[in-house]
Amino acid sequence: MNSHLALELHMRLTLLFEEYARLLDEDRLEEWTDLFVEECVYEIVSRENVQQNLPLSLMLCDNKNMIRDRISALREANIYNIHADCHIIGPVRGIVGEAGYEATAAYSLFQSTQEGETRLFSVGRYHAHIIERGGQLRFTRQRVVVDTGAILTLLATPI
């Protein structure tokens, strides 16, 4: 197999991103957490900072426990705008990388209020590192580079 993935693997990566988006959109955040391995990085960073080579994120979890803490804080503590998320993830491009796969995909994230008013909340691109673990694909890194660096209202639920 050359650096471009076999069709089957490409389909598996696409399905992983589909599951990722669906679990977020269905508010199954605890199950979404399970798409990550224990030693992982989940990060949301603005393109403005990336372009200036500045390290600050908007959200940074550098292990799975920090992701779990984020979710339990959303459940138990944080107050945020009541909304539904809808992720539209574009075609996934995957290549064989070091000890796994590198995958990127553009996304749009729409948010809707309880009254059914929708706004485009965020657009950007995923930069993931994915490995095989127990016969399944899991994220070791999900770096979300947001073009919408001016966060609308607040950023509570993961992108």
Next chain:
Amino acid sequence: MDAAPAPDAIHRYSFPAADCSRIPYGMYRDAEIYALEQDRIFRGPVWNYLALDCELPNTGDFRVVAVGDTPVIVNRARDGSVHAMVNRCAHRGAIVQRAIHGNVRKHVCCYHQWSYELTGKLTGIPFRRGVEGVGGLPPDFDMAQHGLQKLRVEVLCGVIFGSFSPDAPPLEDFLDAPFVAQINRLFHKPPVVLGYQRQRVFGNWKLYTDNLRDPNHGGLLHMFQITFGIARLSGRGGATLDRDGKHNMSWAAQGARPEGETPDAGAGYGDTGRGDMDIRLRDPSMLRYHKEYPDDLSLTVASIFPNCAFQQIGNTLAVRQIRTKSADEFEIVSTYFGYADDDAAMRRHRLRKANLAGPAGLVSMEDGEAVELVHRAILRDRDEHSVVEFGGRGPVTDQPNLVTDVPMRGFWIYYCKLMGIPAGQALS
């Protein structure tokens, strides 16, 4: 929606109490009040935070910021001095510098190529003499009269402030001793920028400056620290003001959970179902505070009238600049920094602990929601009033604990003074 400044707009709403314990809702929704604020507050006799000296290390380095809603270029000139000028061509009014940061020899307007030195002086106009003596500008056109509009600039400990007004007092008088001390504290050694965060809030900017002067909401709205047993409103803290009461520093001390107090002592929360839940985080490492100042303050938010706040949430340091967009929208642009001598572990700690602050902050995300909740609900009944009585009525003074919103009244008393609003008098 925008409007021209209408001086009589200030008479539409009543401030029935001279201590500003009642604030009319209309002050947050009126486009004409907003327009007046640009003249009387942001361009009034005040100092606005612009940028940090360390963001402009080299000659020609610039950043485009905003004072209220006016775009402003801040840059370093050849002699090392910092200059600030309105980012608007003196010719046709176009944005001159289109990039938001960078390094240039001069600022050139793309529309007709008028060019400006780093001091704002107009130095180049193509075809000024026309072609073969025909066309061009009149011979008596005086380039010296057509530079970029300059702001006064003062730099304190590497923090750059600007003012439109010749009447602004010297910067240190305006800040007053506690806030000069706080800037010296946070910038006691060379800072280094770690990155920026931006947040658009669809509410009036003063709901945010109110929020910054309302320590009472900290342990009630922001439940992360309470839920996870880290701090609570009854801990040791307070509010420190300047002599005018226009600035506020909310502070909490390390170990804010008082000695010997049991977790169930959150009784002040009554039957709200909140109070101490004492759930444990799986990875509490980012919560650690590595003491780095001589005092024991682990949380300080110093809000300086009118447009900024200097934040220390443990080891997460940032300056927040408020950029107004309209009566109904503002942006918070936060510049996070550490120190040039941070080791790798401290750098990493600051970046992880930044999870607590900003638009996605575990401790702070609620502010965007709270501002919008108020802004939406006060559309009507503009001469109804917000109630500001925590910590008592009357004089505005330092506060010995966090159960207070007295500093909010301090802001409004000073605001009314600058706006020419006769607080405490019956409507004329």
